[in-house]
Amino acid sequence: MSTMKTDHKTQLSEAVNSIKPSGIRRFFDLASKMDNIISLGVGEPDYSTPWNVREASIHSLERGLTSYTANAGMIELREAIAQYLERRFDVSYNPEDEIVVTVGASEGIDLALRAIVNPGDEILIVEPCFVSYAPLVSLVGGVPVSVPTSLDTNFEVTSKMIEERITDKTKAVMLSFPSNPTGSIMGEEALASIARVVCEHDLVVLSDEIYAELTYDTEHVSVPSIKGMRDRTILISGFSKAFAMTGWRVGYVTAPSTYAKAMLKIHQYSMMCASTMAQYAALEALTNGRDEMEEMITSYRQRRNYVVKSFREIGLTCHNPGGAFYVFPSIIKTGFTSEQFAEKLLVEERVAVVPGDVFGQGGEGHIRCSYAASMNQLEEAVERIDRFINKRVK
Template sequence: MTYVKAEHNVKLSRNVEGIAPSGIRRFFDLASSMDNIISLGVGEPDYTTPWNVREASIHSLERGLTSYTANAGLMELREEISRYMEERFQTTYDPADEIIVTVGASEGLDIALRAVVDPGDEVLVVEPCFVSYAPLVSLTGGVPVPVPTSMENNFQVSVEAIRERLTPDTKAIMLSFPNNPTGAVMGKAELEEIAALVKEHDLVVFSDEIYAELSYDEEHVSTAALEGMWDRTVLISGFSKSFAMTGWRVGYVCAPAPYAKAMLKIHQYAMMCASTMAQYAALEAMKNGRQEMEEMIVSYRQRRNYFVESLREAGLECHSPGGAFYAFPSIRATGMTSEEFAEKLLIEQRVAVVPGHVFGAGGEGHVRCSYAASMSQLEEAVDRIAAFVKNVRN
């Protein structure tokens, strides 16, 4: 049978048409077509998920636990998340109606925004930031308003920068510390200043704390743990980074019941529930995964120290990231844009990094390098980067 294509005017959402594809993906696609590549572009641990965590998922299959869970997730997992949040970050959430297990932290952020933001609402987005923040705001009909940071201030956001961008339409602010792509962290005193402003203007805070455990120089302070901030904070986190579980796609949202109830409506219609087998893996990680996590953190700290110092020796100015597993060196001394630098480095030296502009306008002049790679790879990558920078300057 022969089918004839009929003429049809494609009717797409204006919101979707207005969003550009991920700037990270283009470099991944280009790198995948080349050989002898050292990739510092992927934002995930180089560790395999610990065996006991994988075994818990396999065991759940062997026991025939393949049905849906409750929409909000396994109660036992939510109870463990509740204990974990209280023990580690001094924030208390009722597992019955204040915690939702999501399909990665990405879904958690999506349903949080959709539950709070109406068309026309402005959401302050601290930049540089993860590539999905502004597009997700736009998909709600909201207006993302960038709040810039700079290397001169270690990429910490100031109260003054936030205040300058407040308008009567501002409804919420997006915070992400430790930060992707800069590795910046915020101390308690700085967060308390922001909290005072948030309370003064009655804002909602979306706090992406997926890298909370990967804090190297000081203890992570959760926004929700600050005085007067619990009831106005939606906290998003997950298992991908700290527990080396990126492909499992398990995250969670912690929020006061009215927010959680609204998010659950969206989650139950869009996702039903997170993968049952992945939830059992996450449960094991919560119960028995702390030791492996601590070992990873020690290793990341060592890699950070080596990599940042090596970049400086190669002639690239770089602040010391206090968390996550990214360095965000300045490449302005080369005279190239971040796109030009990343593309030429990939072609000439086979090292993949991410151009900083994809993380917002404030990222221009920088590139993101993940040091969640083996030391041997980092050493070779630094040699190649140093050779590239020397050649450019000559």
């Protein structure tokens, strides 16, 4: 018998070996070992799931409703999702064959990519963006192609920027507005211009709209509501952000039936169905969760206004985000890279933020700060950041 030591890494897939661990997680791990930390790094609401939503889940357990649901999700929940999307965002889907309930919006992104990507297909990704997009493209054999945005354009993307990166291998465009990490939003006119390019080149759009409800100055415009886009858009969303349900892991994808059925096939083999108890909670959130959502939105708007104003007063260039619950200030004036700034701020002042470079091209020179924290925490964090900067910038 051979005693040769096995090199486990060589037995992993090349795709897995090629991707890096999440840059966000590294900073969370560092912060977890320190005392007196104020975290502006967590991308989740600081609210608990409303009681009526929790109670609906508890009641389902009390009734013994613990079996599998249909693979696509409870039909009652799919019907509620369809009604909600039509009422709020003016997009219409058939709950029978155009909606799949997923294990969080993250599974929805994975399903969408696995359903459409062949090896070598190029997927345009508007950056800075959520950290999972490019790795998930790579894991299915696709080629992520960055479409970088910048502070100069408030991190919005234009049709020209997209068209310049289209090749004969381009399959799809990934959009996410309101954006994580920048909070930027896109208006109807800009999206219509992008739609013309997408249609001309026969592309698919994967639109991650998980922050759709969290807009503060104007209503969200859903990509499939744009003329010509419903039939070539896979809409990805969920309950984590607007309904304060991150840990429940319930999301959904909506798309023309051909796409939806393809995603359902993958979902059947990989997940079977989303948690039954969580689906009952999600149904209650859609049915009776509007009041709590509006309270959160009002509070987030106040916090956003405070943080943007305060960062500008202490000398950080910071655009006013139209949605989500993040600000993305520039720290270039300090002379540090994003990672250096975040590490030194964490060690010296015990404030956890996320370096902007982990979100892709255009993120370097920035940090992501979540204002889903209490006003007391935000005020203290601003004081500490001000002190940190004053030590270095006169």
